[in-house]
Amino acid sequence: MIPAGTQLRFDPALPWWVVGLLAGLALLVAGFALWRGLRGWAWRGLAGLAAALALAGPALEIGSRAGLSDIVILLDDRSASQSLPERGAQTDAAIDALARQIAALPGTDLRRVTVGDAEDGTLLATALSRAVAAEPAARLAGVIAVSDGNLHDPAMLPAGLPAPVHLLLTGRPQDWDRRLVIEEAPAFGLIDQEVTIRLRIEDQGAVPDALRGGSANLRISIDGEAEQTYAVPVGVSLELPVTPSHAGQNVVQIGFDAPGGDELTDRNNSAAISINGVRDRLRVLLVSGEPHAGERTWRNLLKSDAAVDLIHFTILRPPDKSDGVPVDELSLIAFPTRELFLQRIDDFDLIIFDRYRVRGILPPDYFANIARYVEEGGAILVAAGPEMASVEGLNLSPLGRILPARPTGRVIDAPFTPQLTEDGRRHPVTAGLPGAPGAAADAGAAADADAGADAGTDGAGWGRWLRMAEAEPAPGAQVAMTGAEGKPLLMLSRVGEGRVAMLTSDQVWLWGRGFEGGGPQLELLRRIAHWSMKEPELEEEALLADVSGGLEVRFTRRSMQDSAGPLIVTRPDGQTDEVALAEVGPGRFTAVWTAPEPGLYRLQDGDLRRVLALGPAAPREFEQTVARGDALAPLAEATGGAVVRLSEGMPELRRVAEGRRAHGRGVGRDWIAITPREAATVTGLERRPLLPGWAWLALIAGLILTGWLAEGRRGAPLRAGGGAAPTPS
Structure with a gap:
């Protein structure tokens, strides 16, 4: 136990103003006696003051205290930049040496704080501020950081500290780096x-x-x-x-x-x-061969999308129509075929032929140019009706060589419910359509539908269509939906760099009108159009990576095959991981994987490749790699500390008095110092009255008696008869 010192305290028995009044009265009486020349005035004044002091209740407060240990904060930088050549070994050696030296100092505790990687880089200043705030300032003897000095939060550094701050700088003087900014x-x-x-x-x-x-x-x-x-x-x-x-x-x-x-x-x-x-905008050309009930379906769909610029032409008066009306009396707009199909055709992202008949409006060279447009990356969608089975069908034009089906010339006029094929359950255009049937209809079910049986159960709520043209799929075409008698209804194919989609029925508008419950008309047509325009979310062979947050990635592999994976992931350092993919639905395989660090990752599954960037464009830890102490140097200088390179040797740790220089050069090596704070805590407290009550009473009475005796010495010998003899003049 260490004495904590003795202090004088007061515990007045009466209010302070009463005590003050009594003291003032004592001084007034003493002053009056002095003015009258009376002996004993000083004793009377002291007696009054002693009475006032006794009422003030003076007491001695005696405390005892226990010494507290000093605290040294050691910041251990283990960020990614500390893994560069020699820095890890330098850090390990410095931390071990400092731990031993601090442990050997009496009454000194070590607080070790490890600083790792964060999303915003090395937050060493934040760690320093938090560590200092967590300790009593009266016990802080020093802060030592072992780091390359590349911190990314310098604004969090404190302006000053009550103890020296030292930076032991890792790295080498000859270090250099070339980086991309x-x-x-x-x-x-x-x-x-x-x-x-x-x-x-x-x-x-x-x-x-x-x-x-x-x-x-x-x-x-x-x-x-x-x-x-x-x-x-x-x-x-x-x-x-x-x-x-x-x-x-x-x-x-x-x-x-x-x-x-x-x-x-x-x-x-x-x-x-x-x-x-x-x-910027999706440019779509819609050409309707004739007015019909489903014509508005395409127009309404495309006009409802604000990102689509639509040009729509409906051929109301074909060249072969003979009604006797002079051309100059018609209010119809001439079809700008040359401008649309020769000069401006490459401006369109999609061309839709809706029940279009070959009637001489477009010459063969124009159809050949449309085929060229598709092969070079364009897209067409053919929504066919009965004309497909006639001599006016598009398949008999030069465009026929790129169409995904060949009509047989037969039109099936019978109700049927569209069904998904196995490919249709996997293809993103038709997979997961609302109310999709649970299994593809077989030929027997289709025959029942043709005979007038209700196929609504197999269609899981889809309404029936009433007519379609029979066609045989071309080699390489994918049949996504079938209709009457199991014949192809929706076919999708790739031609060169472009895409072609074909519906062999013009009855999709029945779904929009709610016939027999309707169906997902708008969703189906939207998917067909956007697949034709190569929207990534509708690619049938795709590898998607969804970064939900941090470094966790959800991989989704879409494929028309029965299996996929394993996915090969190549890390930024060249190492590879195999990630197994689990089937979660027809043609969909997923996996959740956590990347070990930010950077560029390469994904591969068979011939499908993708590049994935996680984190910032370049890891922040490696933006500045050369060790430097300029960020911590001002704080070290303000607190009397130093920046010392570990490449020049491990400095010696000393203790110096507060206010003295905390670093210097010794014999053969540098030294750094901490400052003992000699902090203590009070463990006991005792209060004793300055004098007991009887002592105050005796003191006051003694002072009064002494004053009375001093005043009595002035009297002369008494005269005879009891009178006092007069004093001679």
């Missing part, structure tokens, strides 16, 4: 329109003379396609034009060849940028 990158871009990425290649640290400046080979790849290489100068900002080629995520991978020369790391030599491709 993405200065500006867009998050969105219009499909087929250029966007600009601003970047530069930058050198840091002690760059070898042979590699200083010069140029580097910059490699660029979009969605894992073939790389393009350019020689670019180092240290100069460049603008890189990139064109998103499809909707959804376009991953641009940018990197340069490692320069050699013992570069610190190549982890910051590349970056992955995700640009979400969006369409």
